[in-house]
Amino acid sequence: MKKEIIRSQRLGEEYIRVEHPSGLTILLYPTPKLASTYALFATKYGSIDNSFRRSDESEFVTVPEGIAHYLEHKMFDCKDGDAFSKYAKTGANANAYTSFDKTAYLFSCTDHFEESLRILLEFVTEPYFTEASVAKEQGIIGQEIGMYDDDPDWQVYFNLLGALYQEHPLRIDIAGTVETIARIDADLLYRCYDCFYNLHNMVLSVAGNFDPDAALRLCDEILQPAAPITVERAHVSEPEAVRTHRVDVSMPVATTMFQVGFKGVSADEKTNYENQIIDEVINEIVAGEGSALYRELYDQGLINNTFGTEVMCGRDYMALIFGGESKDPDKVYEAICREFDRLKTEGVSAADFERCKKALYGKYIGIFSSSSSIATVMMETHFFGLGAFDVLEVLSGLTLEQLEARLRENVDTARSALSIVRPMA
């Protein structure tokens, strides 16, 4: 068992990284002053992994859209009841989620940590599906999909991804559709499980008020060495160009909502994550509340206080997103493009750079305040091949030259799109 201490001089804090004989990476960040502990058991497997090949098989297999999320729901079934009723006996607050590239099972507790960790480690490593239990979930997930169909924030986002990407499975709703999930059965779920819930492809991340030795003892007891298999994901050849520059739909909303996206340049995973941090500074410079653009749009009544930006980042995709409500989204889109072009030609002022870097630094410090955000950032950075504290180091070491180079390389207004959800006539 390889054990390593990872320290941050800046924070005066540290965590333990363990390569467990089972194949699992374990990240333990004790913070004895907090009351709660947050544990995440996650696999690098999400909605975009729908075509893959196991290293001990010859053929690629393509599975129905929404299956990673369906599997997440069904993992809670156990031979002897379901995981929620087990957690009920420990008082832990448990949940799970599926994103584009990962599935995470989690709990938060203030007592009975070891009992809860045992439940987590056991149910995620012991799948148990029957045809009947799989069929039962169709109704529940069908209603979950219906809920998202009526959610304008979700629709404006997925319409944007559908506009930006031509081939990439990012275009597809994480939960799939009522039609695609109808094709899911127990065999398919086991097949996906066996590929992606291999401990080499997973991480256990725990932060908060707990005893790391106790956590390791439980891992030793419960985790069996994983088969030495790897999974190859089908390569997506996504063209540089976007599918369309504009999607415009109507829904029962009161105000027009929009998102503008810039399809970025993806490199390797680690670089993508580092670039995500730089891109967040770029977004702040371009359209943060202190920017000239924000002021211009706000004064013209083209944006309101719902306006915000985000950076989307994964193993083979990067995008910058700007969104909110507007009476004229096309004008906002135009103005953002114009501002990017201007900054690419004229450069970024040193004052703006320092100011936005500082603002973001203060926010990143906040990540290390709560057990949930610490556990989450350890898990995410691990999947991207980084350490949790690298987030602060990348940001504090960032130079204006680096940022300008990134801006020129990554942003091309020709690779952008606008998604609108407007009120029904």
Next chain:
Amino acid sequence: MAMKLIRTQAGDGIFVNLIKDDRFKHDRIAVNFILPLARETATGYALLPFLMQRGYAGCSDFTAFARKLDELYGATVAGKVSKAGNYQIITLTITHVDDRYTLNGEPLAEECARLLAEIVTMPAIENGRFDPEAVATEKNSLADTIAAEVNDKRSYAVTRCTELLFEGEPLAVKQYGYAEDVDAITPESAAACYEAMLSTAAVEITMIGPSAGEAVTGIFREAFQKALENRNRQPIDPDFEMEQKIPTEVRRVTEEMDLTQGKMVMGFSLLPAEDKKAQAVSRIATAIYGSSPFSKLFMNVREKLSLCYYCASRTMASYGYMLVDCGIESANQEKAEAEILHQLDEVCAGNFTETEMENARLAVVNSLRTVTDSLSAMSSWLLNEILQGGDSADPTDEIELTQAVTAEEVRDYMRSAKLSVVYLLAGPGKGE
């Protein structure tokens, strides 16, 4: 958990409540103005935080103000409107990184406290009015916020049901006010609203974090003293006691919208919880009935009958009502309603096990203990504690009372639930 709440008076009806807590890497100060919730005044007051969070007399330019906050390591100033029973609460908050974590050791705490103190006592009012352009822009923002209520169907349905439950009473008044009242606001009337707020609101300031202390308290004491020198302040004395509103009949309202999924909300009147003991009973009852993944609603309406993705109850214990909401195929409304009522009957009949009681205790205690781990959760908890007349620095009392709740207390409490409103937001042609 051995923190101390220090409550000091900073003026007539103005109190500072501080908890020094070194565990956090940020500090948070919130100034809460507590005002009676009324149809006539709600919209005017609701505009104030929008105006005040974008600048103040010392820095009225919105962009310069935003840049100043960036330089303070991304300190955030946020204005918020909320509702607590018959009161509307206007809150202005500053959250900033603690001095220990700045890149070059720059101290921020006192500067940030001074900034918030000036924002709330010296807003950008000149010659008896706010800047007309700022008022016009923020009126649009407020109108958009009010209109956008309908965008989130789940919370919209919950708001509609609450309105129906308390029709004609303060509790039905919307926290952000009304679209038709936004228009009438002028730069002068907005300034008059601020004057009214400063003169009449009960003010509760909460500060939590490593820097909370006498220096920061003094900043607020002085700022308010200065601001009130030439003003005639007559603060209200909020009273949060409520009586149960027993319905004479069940009101059924169905509204149509172009939706895939119907949203049903059932509103019940309940005996208001008058003290922490009664609130503890309410928490346990709610966990057993519908707020946890092992609750009767989750286990039956979702897991057994597969009728929905969510079906949950929430209880506003102090204000005497409970809402059960679920997202369903509208055709399944009757089935879902019957099951929700049946499960309530089960709780009222005492048909729950000691295991269910123990699970509820564990879950509630867990969520109470978690409160102290986040600045925002602590802030909300502390405000509520103060409004209820308490003086604790953490939920220790609540935890003890929760452990002691009995099955009989749960049963008796839930027996006070009376179905009052059934509201359905449904797709076209799916209503009556």
